[in-house]
Every structure is written in structure tokens, then in C-alpha cells.
Amino acid sequence: MFDSVEIKEVKNEIGLLVKAIRKQRGFSQIQLAKALDVSRTSIQNLELGKNFTIDTLLKVLKEMDLLDQLNSEVLQAKAHVMNAKSMY
Amino acid sequence: MFDSVEIKEVKNEIGLLVKAIRKQRGFSQIQLAKALDVSRTSIQNLELGKNFTIDTLLKVLKEMDLLDQLNSEVLQAKAHVMNAKSMY
DNA sequence: CTATATTGAACAATATAATGGTCAAAATAT
DNA sequence: ATATTTTGACCATTATATTGTTCAATATAG
16 A cells, blocks of 8 residues: 555665756765765765665765755654554 | 754654654564564664664665655655756 | 563674775766 | 766775674563
8 A cells, every 4th residue: 555666766766866966066976975975886876776874875965955854854754653643 | 054963863863753653553673673574683773873774764664654755755856956956 | 569571782693885996888078 | 079087887805784692671561
């Protein structure tokens, strides 16, 4: 019923998003990697939808000014859960 | 200017969200771990704000019916980027 | 209350992400 | 057109996430 999308597809989309923002800001993979103090390989793995750690992703999101937004959505989801009556 | 929140704090909040949903659904860490075919240690690391992989997180979000929502927001963010004129 | 289940913590072993490097293809610049 | 930059791919090494386990503390159930 829920979650028809596959994990692999979500990772691909995250990678495409990061790549799109990086391109728009005129950064190369190497420039972004240096700015975040991670390797180019890590950026590449993220952009190509391989597995990666939450630290790598959050460093990228922070650089792209998306970290606050993500945090807000997490807080909102949490509040929503706290509010809802359990259906289980 | 942007992104005043710290990476560590976001990881903590993600962990608290996962824990809140798991509790609400009446799952123990072991039950959730078995359902996702990961170890309880991985669930524990995620809930306690340690580092973890995107695979572990997405497995959890899928189980909690949040994967489609995340995917939609990624797509929306991507569309937003594609649309916007570059400021760089 | 006592018994049971759950959780946080720590550990060694294994699997794998991160790093730093090279190279050819593709994209971009000149 | 050629020169330059960037990227995807691959590789060996290192760092670390994952696994499986035990144990004490805490929470929950009886």
C-alpha cells in the first residue's frame, strides 16, 4: 500500500538532487569535496546512488543550506507522531 | 546565515523520530531489526544519533511508510533547483 | 512487590564506506 | 579545431559501520 518507491531509486534521486545543486552553484566534485573535507569518491558515490553515510549526506546538505529545512521536517514529523493516536 | 543547526543535532532528531514511531507502533528494537534484516546495534546507533548508512535509514523509513514522502520531497527540491535561476 | 522484557553500553570480528590514487571518456573552454 | 577540465570507473589501503554477543540498568508486566 505505502512506499511503492524502492530504496535504490530514492538514493538515485538524492544523488541527482545533490548533483543538480552542485552544478547550479558551479562547483566541481573536487571543489565540493574539499569544502566538506571529504574525498571526491564520497561525493561521487553519493551522486551516483551508491551507499554512503548520513554524515556525508548531512555535510552536503549543510553546505547547500538544506540542513535547517531537513531538521524542521524531522521535528514536524516527530510532533505529528507524538500527537497522533496510535492505530496499533 | 543558513544552517544554524549542527549535523550532530540533526542525527539526534532523526533518531528520536525513529524511536517515537517505533514505540508508537509497539515494536521493540529487536522486532524492528528483524523486520528490516539489520542488527539491533544498527537500530540502536541510528536511534542514539551515532553515524549510520543511508541504507539503514531508508530501510527504516520504508518500514514506517515514510519513504514515498521523502522521495517526493527530494523530487520537489530537485524540480525547484532546475527551475531557479542561478545566483552564482 | 517480583518477574520479564527492553534498552544502553561495551566488545571483538566482519563487512563495507572513505580515502587517495590512476586512467579513459566526456564535457567544457579557448 | 585543440587544450583543459571534469567525471565515471577501478583499485589498494585505511577507517568505520555492521554484526553478534554479553551485561547492567531501566522499564514494563504480572
